[in-house]
Amino acid sequence: MRATRLHQAGDVRVEDVADPRIQQPTDALVRIVMGCICGSDLWPYKSQPRTGNPRQMGHEFVGVVEETGAQVTSVKPGDLVVAPFTYADGTCAYCRDGLHTSCPQGGQWGVNGVDGGQGEATRVPYADGTLVPLPVSEDSDLLPDLLTLSDVLCTGYHAARTAGVKPGETVAVIGDGAVGLSAVISAKLLGAERIILMGRHTARTDLGRDFGATDVVAARGEEGVAAVRDLTSGRGAERVLECVGLEDALVQAAGVARDGGVISRVGAPQYPAVPYGFPEFMRNLTLTGGVAPARAYIEELMPHILGGEIRPGRVFDRTVPLEQVAEGYRLMNDREALKVIVRP
Amino acid sequence: MRATRLHQAGDVRVEDVADPRIQQPTDALVRIVMGCICGSDLWPYKSQPRTGNPRQMGHEFVGVVEETGAQVTSVKPGDLVVAPFTYADGTCAYCRDGLHTSCPQGGQWGVNGVDGGQGEATRVPYADGTLVPLPVSEDSDLLPDLLTLSDVLCTGYHAARTAGVKPGETVAVIGDGAVGLSAVISAKLLGAERIILMGRHTARTDLGRDFGATDVVAARGEEGVAAVRDLTSGRGAERVLECVGLEDALVQAAGVARDGGVISRVGAPQYPAVPYGFPEFMRNLTLTGGVAPARAYIEELMPHILGGEIRPGRVFDRTVPLEQVAEGYRLMNDREALKVIVRP
Numbered sequence: 001m002r003a004t005r006l007h008q009a010g011d012v013r014v015e016d017v018a019d020p021r022i023q024q025p026t027d028a029l030v031r032i033v034m035g036c037i038c039g040s041d042l043w044p045y046k047s048q049p050r051t052g053n054p055r056q057m058g059h060e061f062v063g064v065v066e067e068t069g070a071q072v073t074s075v076k077p078g079d080l081v082v083a084p085f086t087y088a089d090g091t092c093a094y095c096r097d098g099l100h101t102s103c104p105q106g107g108q109w110g111v112n113g114v115d116g117g118q119g120e121a122t123r124v125p126y127a128d129g130t131l132v133p134l135p136v137s138e139d140s141d142l143l144p145d146l147l148t149l150s151d152v153l154c155t156g157y158h159a160a161r162t163a164g165v166k167p168g169e170t171v172a173v174i175g176d177g178a179v180g181l182s183a184v185i186s187a188k189l190l191g192a193e194r195i196i197l198m199g200r201h202t203a204r205t206d207l208g209r210d211f212g213a214t215d216v217v218a219a220r221g222e223e224g225v226a227a228v229r230d231l232t233s234g235r236g237a238e239r240v241l242e243c244v245g246l247e248d249a250l251v252q253a254a255g256v257a258r259d260g261g262v263i264s265r266v267g268a269p270q271y272p273a274v275p276y277g278f279p280e281f282m283r284n285l286t287l288t289g290g291v292a293p294a295r296a297y298i299e300e301l302m303p304h305i306l307g308g309e310i311r312p313g314r315v316f317d318r319t320v321p322l323e324q325v326a327e328g329y330r331l332m333n334d335r336e337a338l339k340v341i342v343r344p
Numbered sequence: 345m346r347a348t349r350l351h352q353a354g355d356v357r358v359e360d361v362a363d364p365r366i367q368q369p370t371d372a373l374v375r376i377v378m379g380c381i382c383g384s385d386l387w388p389y390k391s392q393p394r395t396g397n398p399r400q401m402g403h404e405f406v407g408v409v410e411e412t413g414a415q416v417t418s419v420k421p422g423d424l425v426v427a428p429f430t431y432a433d434g435t436c437a438y439c440r441d442g443l444h445t446s447c448p449q450g451g452q453w454g455v456n457g458v459d460g461g462q463g464e465a466t467r468v469p470y471a472d473g474t475l476v477p478l479p480v481s482e483d484s485d486l487l488p489d490l491l492t493l494s495d496v497l498c499t500g501y502h503a504a505r506t507a508g509v510k511p512g513e514t515v516a517v518i519g520d521g522a523v524g525l526s527a528v529i530s531a532k533l534l535g536a537e538r539i540i541l542m543g544r545h546t547a548r549t550d551l552g553r554d555f556g557a558t559d560v561v562a563a564r565g566e567e568g569v570a571a572v573r574d575l576t577s578g579r580g581a582e583r584v585l586e587c588v589g590l591e592d593a594l595v596q597a598a599g600v601a602r603d604g605g606v607i608s609r610v611g612a613p614q615y616p617a618v619p620y621g622f623p624e625f626m627r628n629l630t631l632t633g634g635v636a637p638a639r640a641y642i643e644e645l646m647p648h649i650l651g652g653e654i655r656p657g658r659v660f661d662r663t664v665p666l667e668q669v670a671e672g673y674r675l676m677n678d679r680e681a682l683k684v685i686v687r688p
Contacts, residue, residue: 099604284446
């Protein structure tokens with residue numbers, strides 16, 4: 001089959017790889033209907049050294065089950081399904097607690113004999129724990145929205161949930177990428193009264209306003225902090241959703257947080273340490289969040305999509321066929337696209 | 345009057361200072377009956393450069409109100425009171441939310457024209473917001489226990505409360521100082537089933553067992569982490585109370601935490617940044633805590649002392665008269681005493 005592999009920074013190719021096949025009785029084979037490119041794919045796309053063992057890329061997909069192992073009971077051939085961006089057994093103590101990303105049996109797409117999501121098909125380990133059936137057909141207009149359940153919507157929602165957003169509160173969202181915009185959707189779902197989106201790209205922050213942002217602050221650093229303070233009578237936001245992953249964003253997050261507030265980080269850290277020493281200790285700031293256990297949120301969020309209440313698929317502004325996935329990476333890396341759908 | 349002043353590292357003296365007097369209608373004058381030395385007093389005691397303006401020391405005290413300003417209504421001359429380790433107005437949005445340490449009108453003892461707690465008396469700003477009457481006489485045997493409401497018990501309790509300790513959980517406490525031991529008391533009050541105290545000083549960890557620790561781990565670093573993992577079937581503790589304030593303790597805290605767990609720090613940070621980057625992000629660890637708003641907890645904790653359920657005053661193992669306060673500092677700094685009462 002055809003699949004996307006990253007050979008080194010900037011060198012992403014669609015190549016022939018072995019067809020996936022059932023290896024364990026808990027596996028399923030899924031033909032991928034729709035995949036996409038993640039902001040986190042851009043980190044290796046920017047920096048990966050040349051490798052003789054190029055990794056299959058992609059960890060977000062909607063697809064159709066083609067075959068299941070003998071022990072799989074929750075999905076059957078023909079089912080349209082969505083997969084979270086990590087697989088998990090669904091039965092361990094962590095999975096039962098909703099922390100599927102810590103499942104000892106779980107893992108990532110694209111490594112260890114499991115295919116990626118930017119390809120024609122993949123073997124899905126622990127299909128019962130991993131896949132969620134979608135009650136629509138594969139030509140549904142809702143497919144892009146439902147694809148966001150793989151990662152980006154659930155990641156934004158994880159930020160809002162772990163931050164503890166409650167009705168009536170003021171929330172600051174740092175970052176106007178697809179995760180930041182999903183965090184805006186999520187803060188609104190949880191009842192935030194005021195949602196301040198911090199980002200500099202007008203097309204994105206305009207979409208953020210459509211999603212529920214009540215204010216947009218384009219300034220960054222000290223100037224951005226001052227602007228948020230001005231908007232909040234000097235006090236700052238009770239919850240801050242950090243959707244970037246850089247140290248500067250953490251500093252900004254602390255700057256716009258109210259004393260006693262919560263900062264939730266869902267941007268994959270590109271820093272070794274969090275610059276929260278004595279001053280942040282004196283302000284009783286809490287840092288939470290982490291990699292999102294997307295699987296835990298899919299059933300909770302799906303009804304909002306099916307009912308038309310939210311349209312998170314609007315974060316996709318381009319679609320490329322699988323064979324042109326490299327162009328999709330270029331578009332996102334050059335910020336010509338916000339988030340790109342990949343169609344096998 | 346006589347008061348303790350720190351001239352430079354290792355040079356703490358009892359000297360004559362101006363008698364305090366009422367300056368604002370919200371002030372009270374308090375004659376100090378019992379003060380003490382805090383672990384945090386040892387940081388300047390170890391490192392303070394020589395200064396021509398030596399700071400009055402001490403921020404924990406029980407005393408008797410001698411005079412009140414015209415607007416003070418909650419205490420009157422003759423009342424025995426306890427003071428939290430910062431004063432606060434008690435009326436602002438932060439105080440109403442229980443975050444008295446962020447009160448814009450609040451401040452620290454021993455600076456800006458306010459006396460310290462290791463002396464004969466002090467002016468108390470915002471007496472209504474700050475002082476809490478004690479329903480005992482000044483010769484009560486409970487005075488040392490009630491003195492812990494100034495700081496150390498409330499600080500340990502802040503760790504347990506912000507960590508979200510719930511009945512039946514496993515809690516690791518890092519540090520066997522007076523705060524760590526108070527955190528043990530607090531975790532038990534909140535219903536923790538298993539309390540693992542990490543500390544190397546047998547006399548202290550023995551007291552920790554009396555306070556409710558179910559296990560003691562003397563090892564530190566990787567060895568200590570492995571020991572806690574062994575005690576918890578490999579999973580670690582749901583809540584970790586970091587009562588030291590050093591980077592090594594934060595690393596140890598992450599090591600003993602269960603994925604998805606909460607680390608609460610109440611040791612004053614002696615580090616510029618928290619070493620929680622990508623690995624801790626992938627484990628969904630939360631960092632909370634901070635300087636304790638002791639005032640918020642005094643009424644809640646006092647009944648446990650008055651009823652004899654807890655005896656936090658057992659952290660005091662020495663008493664010195666005010667004139668010998670320097671010996672008290674030496675005893676604590678040389679670890680010959682756990683925590684020292686100072687009697688004017």
